[in-house]
Amino acid sequence: MVDLGQYAVPVLSAYAVTIALLVALVAGSIWRARRVARALAEVEARRGRGASS
Amino acid sequence: MASIWEYANPRRFMATSGALLPWVAAIAALCLIGGLIWGFFFTPDDFRQGSTVKIIYVHVPSAIMAINAWLMMLVASLIWFVRRHHVSALAAKAAAPVGMVFTLIALFTGAVWGQPMWGTWWEWDPRLTSFLILFLFYLGYMALWEAIENPDQAADLTAVLCLVGSVFAILSRYALVFWNQGLHQGTTVTTAGVGVEEGVSSVFLYPMLTVLTGFAFLFLALVLYRTRTEIRSRRLKALIAQERMA
Numbered sequence: 001m002v003d004l005g006q007y008a009v010p011v012l013s014a015y016a017v018t019i020a021l022l023v024a025l026v027a028g029s030i031w032r033a034r035r036v037a038r039a040l041a042e043v044e045a046r047r048g049r050g051a052s053s
Numbered sequence: 054m055a056s057i058w059e060y061a062n063p064r065r066f067m068a069t070s071g072a073l074l075p076w077v078a079a080i081a082a083l084c085l086i087g088g089l090i091w092g093f094f095f096t097p098d099d100f101r102q103g104s105t106v107k108i109i110y111v112h113v114p115s116a117i118m119a120i121n122a123w124l125m126m127l128v129a130s131l132i133w134f135v136r137r138h139h140v141s142a143l144a145a146k147a148a149a150p151v152g153m154v155f156t157l158i159a160l161f162t163g164a165v166w167g168q169p170m171w172g173t174w175w176e177w178d179p180r181l182t183s184f185l186i187l188f189l190f191y192l193g194y195m196a197l198w199e200a201i202e203n204p205d206q207a208a209d210l211t212a213v214l215c216l217v218g219s220v221f222a223i224l225s226r227y228a229l230v231f232w233n234q235g236l237h238q239g240t241t242v243t244t245a246g247v248g249v250e251e252g253v254s255s256v257f258l259y260p261m262l263t264v265l266t267g268f269a270f271l272f273l274a275l276v277l278y279r280t281r282t283e284i285r286s287r288r289l290k291a292l293i294a295q296e297r298m299a
């Protein structure tokens with residue numbers, strides 16, 4: 001394990017916050033993309049049914 | 054060879070970005086994970102800064118990409134102004150949260166690096182202050198997109214805001230050149246290995262450039278991905294509006 005000495009807290013907190021923010025950004029982007037894709041599929045399916053009936 | 058303007062067609066953009074995304078995301082993951090492991094576990098401490106030098110691998114790439122993200126938004130906004138391509142306006146909108154997070158990372162990592170090295174978390178130094186204002190511009194830009202119902206009007210007004218905010222993006226990068234004062238050091242990345250006293254050593258530079266490449270590809274991947282979402286969202290709103298009118 002790397003010995004960070006007296007600066008362990010600032011170094012580890014910098015990495016932890018960076019990784020947490022990047023993971024949150026990616027997860028948030030995926031969550032919104034899926035929500036929009038699902039809603040769009042529902043509307044297109046509804047319109048498809050409307051057009052065929 | 055296809056003209057770049059062909060990608061302004063949403064269908065063409067969706068097809069091309071869909072094919073590119075897995076590759077761009079894979080390169081981003083590889084460079085980010087590899088570079089951070091290299092920098093954190095396999096580089097020595099600095100003789101003056103001790104182990105805090107390891108913060109360079111997250112602070113510098115995020116700061117560089119925070120500024121570049123705004124400049125990409127500026128280019129996309131100018132394209133919107135001149136050619137009225139919706140995809141470019143949506144790409145600028147998609148890039149804003151990514152740039153905002155990069156700016157936040159740079160501000161936080163800068164503060165936790167500054168405390169042990171400068172003895173303070175924060176100083177109203179030209180570079181730090183212009184970076185904080187850039188962060189506020191990111192928040193304002195995102196809020197403006199959400200506040201305006203008409204998408205073309207939102208694209209127009211946010212593009213104007215982007216032009217104004219570009220001043221602070223440029224100031225963030227060149228604050229030391231303009232004012233030559235403050236706690237923050239000058240450029241050390243582009244002066245590495247050219248005999249300049251304060252240039253960053255290659256032992257730190259190469260892992261940092263690897264992480265920077267990772268941040269750049271992550272930005273590209275997220276902008277492509279989020280632009281695809283914005284295009285779908287725009288289509289969804291149009292279909293719902295058509296249903297209401299029918």
